[in-house]
Structures are given as structure tokens and as C-alpha cells.
Amino acid sequence: MNLPGIKDIELERVTQPLEQAHTLPRAAYVSEDIYTLELEQVMYKNWIPVARLEQVPEPGCYLTLDFFGQPIMVVHGTDGEVRVMSSVCLHRAAPIASGCGKRHLFTCPYHAWSYDTQGQLIRAPLMDGAADFCEKDHQLPQIRSEIWEGFVLINLDPQAPALQPQIKGLTEYFKNFRLADMRIVKTLEYDSGWNWKVLVENFMEAYHHIAIHKQTFEPTYHARDSQIPDNSGPWSILHMPGMERTGEDPTNTGGFPAIEGLTDWQTKDLFAAVIFPHFLFATHAHGAAWYQVSPVSAERLHLKIHVMVPQAYLTQDDFDADAAGELAALVHDEDIFANDTVWSGLTAPLTQQGRLSPLEKSIWQCNQWWTRQMTAGA
Ligand code: FES
Ligand SMILES: [Fe+2]
Structure with missing residues (x-):
């Protein structure tokens, strides 16, 4: 084998x-x-727990972690939904957050690109001369997640079967x-x-x-x-x-x-x-x-x-x-x-x-x- x-x-x-x-x-x-x-x-390819909902209890609450070398964040969006996404900046790859906390805007420490709680790029300063560059075309990669009994689980494989029917x-x-x-x-x-x-x-x-x-x-x-x-x-x-x-x-x-x-x-x-x-x-x-x-x-x-x-x-x-x-x-x-x-x-x-x-x-x-x-x- x-x-x-x-x-x-x-x-x-x-x-x-x-x-x-x-x-x-x-x-x-x-x-x-x-x-x-x-x-x-x-x-x-499988479902792995990364947080409990009570760790991100309110809109704006987030926590970050290293998922096998991939910096990710679990964010309670201002729209009420809990999402998991890459926390690597879409400019030159600096992670935009660390630890945990509460905020409505994630501003990259390197050149201050700012993202909302859904990972959508809101502001990229001094990018005026970059041809066809538009903030709205940039969103942090979203990771598939499921909530089970208050646990937030993720799966990097978009083809993987949903967790709950299996358990x-x-x-x-x-x-x-x-x-x-x-x-x-x-x-x-x-x-x-x-x-x-x-x-x-x-x-x-x-x-x-x-x-x-x-x-x-x-x-x-x-x-x-x-x-x-x-x-x-x-x-x-x-x-x-x-x-x-x-x-x-x-x-x-x-x-x-x-x-x-x-x-x-x-x-x-x-x-x-x-x-x-x-x-x-x-x-x-x-x-x-x-x-x-x-x-x-x-x-x-x-x-x-x-x-x-x-x-x-x-x-x-x-x-x-x-x-x-x-x-x-x-x-x-x-x-x-x-x-x-x-x-x-x-x-x-x-x-x-x-x-x-x-x-x-x-x-x-x-x-x-x-x-x-x-x-x-x-
Ligand atoms: S690497 Fe994030 S703004 Fe430049
Ligand atoms: Fe034991």
C-alpha cells in the first residue's frame, strides 16, 4: 500500500x-x-475544531490560530455570522491579526490595508496608481466551517462531506x-x-x-x-x-x-x-x-x-x-x-x-x- x-x-x-x-x-x-x-x-481533508462559539461571543470578536502553518482567524461578523478565514494579508502576506480581541476593522500592520469582519478589503492606502485595482475585488480566502454543539470546526477540503450527517x-x-x-x-x-x-x-x-x-x-x-x-x-x-x-x-x-x-x-x-x-x-x-x-x-x-x-x-x-x-x-x-x-x-x-x-x-x-x-x- x-x-x-x-x-x-x-x-x-x-x-x-x-x-x-x-x-x-x-x-x-x-x-x-x-x-x-x-x-x-x-x-x-477532515473536520478539525478551532474554537467554541463562546470564545467569539459578540460581533467583532475574533481569535487567531496557526492551522498547520496557515494563519487563520475565527471572526464573529458584524452581520452576526461566525466565519473562519485566512488572516494573511492580500498585499504582501503579513498576517493581519494575532491573539484575540474585538474590533470591526482589521488593519494590516505592514502597509495598513484594512479589512472588515467578513474579510472584505475596505481600504488600501496610496494604491491610486495601481491599474485596475479595486478594493472590492479582494476578500480574504474563506474556509469551510460547521458549528456542532457550540464547537466551530473547519475543513480545508471543499469536496469533503459535511460533518454532521457523519456523526x-x-x-x-x-x-x-x-x-x-x-x-x-x-x-x-x-x-x-x-x-x-x-x-x-x-x-x-x-x-x-x-x-x-x-x-x-x-x-x-x-x-x-x-x-x-x-x-x-x-x-x-x-x-x-x-x-x-x-x-x-x-x-x-x-x-x-x-x-x-x-x-x-x-x-x-x-x-x-x-x-x-x-x-x-x-x-x-x-x-x-x-x-x-x-x-x-x-x-x-x-x-x-x-x-x-x-x-x-x-x-x-x-x-x-x-x-x-x-x-x-x-x-x-x-x-x-x-x-x-x-x-x-x-x-x-x-x-x-x-x-x-x-x-x-x-x-x-x-x-x-x-x-x-x-x-x-x-
Ligand atoms: S502586507 Fe498587508 S498591507 Fe502590505
Ligand atoms: Fe489517562
């Missing part, structure tokens, strides 16, 4: 039924050639959590020296609770009870049933009531999900966490963990955003240890593909999807 540095026999081990399947070979994680191919075959099963599964009604209350940031798939795989299995989260998750969410439903879409769900609680609920830092409308099992269980390639989020009865993953190279990623709670909590006098973020920080510190350990082994030349546990069905699902994407059109 011709993936650089990967033998056919290695891919065949990956695509066996779960009971016989192996992990991806080490080149899938450490090779820059594979990473370059991933950009083309995976990152530029109906997942949408139904999380419907009661009303993610759209949640708000980010805390963001934790990390720079990590691992391939992005190491993070996704660790996020999507509960097998490691028995060793890595022995004190935090395993007492309530036993690894052996975790379940991963079959599905045919570009996503995976990890369901971690919770024990009947005798002590404190580790997810309920504020002592607030559970999200209204959850079923009994949704009130005590923990859920993690991935929409491929790397839109990761987890939910429990008192909120959610969005892991915003930004791969930087084969060996590096930037991660923002956005801790989210129901909007209703924010009006409570005793709501404490720091407390809401404590569990995420604690658990991620444990996962950093796990991922560092895995990375030190994956970079070793003698490392071979390993057998998967049936408890790692999500990894298997990710790998089937990844292999299909990477070999499509080959």
Missing part, C-alpha cells in the same frame, strides 16, 4: 480483526515523511449533555514532545486506569468495565461506567447538581470521544473537557485542555473556575507520564508493533480509519 517507511505486512497486522490486531508500526509515529503525508491525507450516532449519544450550553471556564496549556496519535490513543482507552490512574480514576471507573460501542462513522466513544459512589464524586468539584436531563447511568459514568482525526472531548455529570490538539511535527504537539461547565453554574456565587480545572490538571499530569514513557519507547529502533487488548477497541477503530485515509487514492 506504499506508506513511507511502513511495510505491507505491518499494515496487515493493523487491519486484522480486533482480536488479532496490532498497534501501528513505530514509523507511523516517528517518521516526518508519514507526518507530511498525514497533513495531505488526513489534516487537510449522527455520536451526536445522539451526547445529546443529553447539551455541550452547546456549556462554557469554557479554564484552559490549561501544554507543549509536549510526542506524536499526536500517542495522545489520542491514551485519551481513548481506559485500560491504563489500572496503572496510570490507580488513585484517580480506577477506584471509580474500573478499566475492566470500560466499553467501546461498534460504529461505522469517523468517530469512537469510550464509555466508562462508574461505581456506586460512597465517597466524594471526583468530577463534582463545585458541589452543584448534575446536568439536568441526564439518565441515571449518564449521571455516574464517564465518557470520552474522538471525532477523527483528533477532536477529543470527555463528559461527566458536571461538565466536559475539550482537548484541543495542535500537531506541530511528527514529534511535537501543542495541547489546550479547555474545562467546560454548564452555563448555569457560572451564576452561582460560589462557582470556582480553578477548582473546576483541578481534576483535569491532575489526570493530565498522570497522562503526561504515560505518554512520555510511550514516546521514549516508540523512538527506539528495536520497537515492534504490539498486540492490542479488546479494551483498546477505540485505538483499533482509530487505526482502521487512519489506514483508510492514508492509503486512499494510492
Whole structure:
């Protein structure tokens, strides 16, 4: 099938039924050639979350980010619509904005060309002698976007199928959590020296609770009870049933009531999900966490963990955003240890593909999807 540095026999081990399947070979994680191919075959063709609507709550609000080397901005237009566009100036390519904020005009720092909130060029000073030049012919390239449950997702491929019809099963599964009604209350940031798939795989299995989260998750969410439903879409769900609680609920830092409308099992269980390639989020009865993953190279990623709670909590006098973020920080510190350990082994030349546990069905699902994407059109 011709993936650089990967033998056919290695891919065949990956695509066996779960009971016989192996992990991806080490080149899938450490090779820059594979990473370059991933950009083309995976990152530029699939839906990737770039913001939450509450991060651009009013007309004029914007945020910028680097999308695999492409400077982009998410802008709440003065017409009320949220758009995503290139933020590279149409004159000589200086990015016209950085960070986040609120404004009705984006003025390039280089020669002061100004754009409105739809990316339309409004004013280009001292261009009088340029033949047939007209501001209205210039608009920043717009990027396809979709809003799902308060998340803004983009896709660089104009031909790619729309996201929402592909994730109906997942949408139904999380419907009661009303993610759209949640708000980010805390963001934790990390720079990590691992391939992005190491993070996704660790996020999507509960097998490691028995060793890595022995004190935090395993007492309530036993690894052996975790379940991963079959599905045919570009996503995976990890369901971690919770024990009947005798002590404190580790997810309920504020002592607030559970999200209204959850079923009994949704009130005590923990859920993690991935929409491929790397839109990761987890939910429990008192909120959610969005892991915003930004791969930087084969060996590096930037991660923002956005801790989210129901909007209703924010009006409570005793709501404490720091407390809401404590569990995420604690658990991620444990996962950093796990991922560092895995990375030190994956970079070793003698490392071979390993057998998967049936408890790692999500990894298997990710790998089937990844292999299909990477070999499509080959
Ligand atoms: S590069 Fe933006 S105005 Fe010149
Ligand atoms: Fe973990």
C-alpha cells in the first residue's frame, strides 16, 4: 500500500480483526515523511475544531490560530455570522491579526490595508496608481466551517462531506449533555514532545486506569468495565461506567447538581470521544473537557485542555473556575507520564508493533480509519 517507511505486512497486522490486531508500526509515529503525508491525507481533508462559539461571543470578536502553518482567524461578523478565514494579508502576506480581541476593522500592520469582519478589503492606502485595482475585488480566502454543539470546526477540503450527517450516532449519544450550553471556564496549556496519535490513543482507552490512574480514576471507573460501542462513522466513544459512589464524586468539584436531563447511568459514568482525526472531548455529570490538539511535527504537539461547565453554574456565587480545572490538571499530569514513557519507547529502533487488548477497541477503530485515509487514492 506504499506508506513511507511502513511495510505491507505491518499494515496487515493493523487491519486484522480486533482480536488479532496490532498497534501501528513505530514509523507511523516517528517518521516526518508519514507526518507530511498525514497533513495531505488526513489534516487537510477532515473536520478539525478551532474554537467554541463562546470564545467569539459578540460581533467583532475574533481569535487567531496557526492551522498547520496557515494563519487563520475565527471572526464573529458584524452581520452576526461566525466565519473562519485566512488572516494573511492580500498585499504582501503579513498576517493581519494575532491573539484575540474585538474590533470591526482589521488593519494590516505592514502597509495598513484594512479589512472588515467578513474579510472584505475596505481600504488600501496610496494604491491610486495601481491599474485596475479595486478594493472590492479582494476578500480574504474563506474556509469551510460547521458549528456542532457550540464547537466551530473547519475543513480545508471543499469536496469533503459535511460533518454532521457523519456523526449522527455520536451526536445522539451526547445529546443529553447539551455541550452547546456549556462554557469554557479554564484552559490549561501544554507543549509536549510526542506524536499526536500517542495522545489520542491514551485519551481513548481506559485500560491504563489500572496503572496510570490507580488513585484517580480506577477506584471509580474500573478499566475492566470500560466499553467501546461498534460504529461505522469517523468517530469512537469510550464509555466508562462508574461505581456506586460512597465517597466524594471526583468530577463534582463545585458541589452543584448534575446536568439536568441526564439518565441515571449518564449521571455516574464517564465518557470520552474522538471525532477523527483528533477532536477529543470527555463528559461527566458536571461538565466536559475539550482537548484541543495542535500537531506541530511528527514529534511535537501543542495541547489546550479547555474545562467546560454548564452555563448555569457560572451564576452561582460560589462557582470556582480553578477548582473546576483541578481534576483535569491532575489526570493530565498522570497522562503526561504515560505518554512520555510511550514516546521514549516508540523512538527506539528495536520497537515492534504490539498486540492490542479488546479494551483498546477505540485505538483499533482509530487505526482502521487512519489506514483508510492514508492509503486512499494510492
Ligand atoms: S502586507 Fe498587508 S498591507 Fe502590505
Ligand atoms: Fe489517562
